[in-house]
Amino acid sequence: MTDEEIQTALAEGIHCIGCGALIQTTEKGALGFTPMSALKKGLEAEEVYCQRCFRLRHYNEIQPVSLTDDDFRRLLGQIADTDSLIVYVVDIFDFTGSLIPGLHRFVGSNPVLLVGNKADIMPSSLKRTKLTDWMRQQANINGIRPVDVTLVSANKAHGIDTLLAKIDKYRKGRDVYVVGVTNVGKSTLINEIIKSKTGIRDLITTSRFPGTTLDKIEIPFDDNSNMIDTPGIIHQDQMAHYLSAKELKFVSPQKEVKPAIYQLNEGQTLFLAGLARFDFVQGERNSFIGYFENNLMIHRTKLENADAFYAKHVGELLAPPTSDEVTEFPELQRHEFRTTVKSDIIFNGLGWVTVPANVTVAGWAPKGVSVMVRAAMV
Structure with a gap:
């Protein structure tokens, strides 16, 4: 396939067969990114995956991507229409910067499990019960009434078993949507969850979604329900936003x-x-x-x-x-x-x-x- 044919295909619109995102080759880390060399191979094999789906399918590894505010509001609107458990991941060290603007308006009656990541970096002298109480209070102030609060360290794989037990407790057989802004460690956490569920293969749903951008990845929990990873929203109020x-x-x-x-x-x-x-x-x-x-x-x-x-x-x-x-x-x-x-x-x-x-x-x-x-x- 020639470069001209590839550019023509891109101009007409190519969608990832894993998540449905529109394929692009210029913005690494954005939705639908795939290297040009991988795109050429995918087009020749008639199976084009974005890099994120490719990494998950072949290596069981989630890569972080981010959404614009408008895209994220649209995605939240889809979640509001579901009957599911929302797993809301925040960075304990940057709680306010981790807040998703307007999330409480989109949750509806769906329960929210609040997950504080990076617990390992907090001082050992800080009582964890005091920390979770403060997290709950801050969530309440922002209109979120979590059914439970739990602490994890995605980097150290601490607290994953407890998190999974709480997910099973509150999901009651339903799908689980994992949401969070960029830089909170959500993708690392999902990768640890995948590792803990041994024997999982072909995690990407293989349905084709022509002309539709779903912007999410479905990971089977069991025969009837999925854990759904959503891209992170860019929060302009994060300190990390201003740094390389x-x-x-x-x-x-x-x-x-x-x-x-x-x-x-x-x-x-x-x-x-x-x-x-x-x-x-x-x-x-x-x-x-x-x-x-x-x-x-x-x-x-x-x-x-x-x-x-x-x-x-x-x-x-x-x-x-x-x-x-x-x-x-x-x-x-x-x-x-x-x-x-x-x-x-x-x-x-x-x-x-x-x-x-x-x-x-x-x-x-x-x-x-x-x-x-x-x-x-x-």
Whole structure:
């Protein structure tokens, strides 16, 4: 088959026979992507799979892809019409950035099982029951009433058996839809679930869907029901959205986060690399405890000099972001808090600072990224 014939076929529209997504060869990581070499082989064999379906079919491996807001709303509309269990995966370290806007309006009467991923990176001193209680409260505030909350570590394969037991308990023979925004580890989690179900072969449904983009993959649970993986929605409020893959390695914890204690006087500032800033505005000298990626560079300076210090050093001494990314990095936005009890100031996707009662502090984060306060968890 010639390159001209392939381009003609692409222009006319080719659909993956596994999930129905429209095949494309330009945007790696987007729906329907397949390398040109694989597309040529598929067309010659009259069996074209997107790379995501190919990896699952041959290697039992889910690859992450993302949807636009409009595509995701359409997909959620399909889920609302089903009788199913919704498994909602969030990143514990970035709960607000993990929220799917408007999910509660699409769930209908379907039960939601809330799954907090990356539990292994949370401090061992943090009680898991306190964490799940907080997750449930935050879900309730956002209109979601989960039937249960469970913690897992997809990377370490911890909590998978407990998760599967809860899925079986609440699905009651129904299909299971797994939903989540990008960067929460949903695909890694699904891969662990697949591994735990030994003997599964030909996981992709082989029905053809001409002219239809389903944007999902069905994985058989039993003869009558499936686990359905949905692509992740891109959440613009995630810290990860503003960083390159290389920079994320310096920001996203890979091991258990260790507390770092800072003795601060009123009028001192901590820069969290070039990504965020913590100001001690008013109060007596006290201890502040930071919970961030263990190698994240923290710089202390005087509050009165903080603006000039940031303008001079962001992208160099204060990195990430690197100098190449600074021109596109959003400006930091200030959020002020007055505590009455020991509290955590949370920089979503980055970590938190535990502060004492009766102080005034401010947290700065890229515009759109949430900074919030909660009662101290540790």
